[in-house]
Amino acid sequence: MSAGRRTVLVTGASTGIGHATAKHLGASGFDVRAGVRKPADAERLEREPGVTPVTIDVTDTDSIAAAAATLPDELYGLVNNAGVAVNAPVEYVPLDELRRQLEVNLVGQVAVTQAVLGRVRAAQGRVLFVTSVGGRIALPLFAPYAASKFGLEAVADAMRRETRDQGIEVIVIQPGGTATPIWDRGAATADAMRAEMPPEAGQRYGRMMEILQEEAVKAAKGKAGAVPPEYVAKKIGRALTAEKPKIRYPSRDARVAIGLQRLLGDRAFDWIVARPVLSYG
Structure with missing residues (x-):
């Protein structure tokens, strides 16, 4: 199936996966x-062929409505x-x-979907x-992020089953380690939160936070096995153009990790995941 000047809305296109996806599509x-x-992000994207920037804040219903009104x-x-x-x-997340x-990560995605699903x-x-x-x-310390993404998986599964007779394909893209600025920004947020935590938080989780933060920064820089965002963008392109798209498009490391957890069971997998951060200090 060719692109054929079909219109696609990509949210979060300022940096990372969204930016790479907008350029690729x-x-x-x-x-x-x-x-x-x-506006600065819009100016950068205006120079890309086939790309029209749209201002949208996924947490603001008025912004979503205004963006939706610009679509065909x-x-x-x-x-x-x-x-x-x-x-x-x-224990300590604000x-x-x-x-x-x-x-x-969750409510905003549903809000945008509701606004444009008729189109x-x-x-x-x-x-x-x-x-x-x-x-x-x-992963340890990633409960807030994981909760949002577990929730998004559930939304996608439910919506796919709700719309299966309406001619709409609902597809999940599952990146693994990807080099994007989200991890640098996350590390900065974690630093700010850590400064506000009581002393006992550092005693209980300090070394764990340091180690995982180091790994997050490596991922943002394309180290620690992280793939470039263009890798994910190409998967998104395939999901949009395949005659019969898959339900899920996992990255290679995501497929391996998910399969390993299923194979080993929770307790063994807990040991594997927690050991790198609990064996220090």
């Missing part, structure tokens, strides 16, 4: 509406990609930060949810 012949929050009556694809990462121990995590239905198109290996595996 635009170069492939799609009419891409790239969702951004800042038939929208072939929606790529729900906007996201943030909040990482902290469950509830406002937890709410922000869920508002952006997708008119085009007999596709809705893609960019989840994560973290939507199937919850």
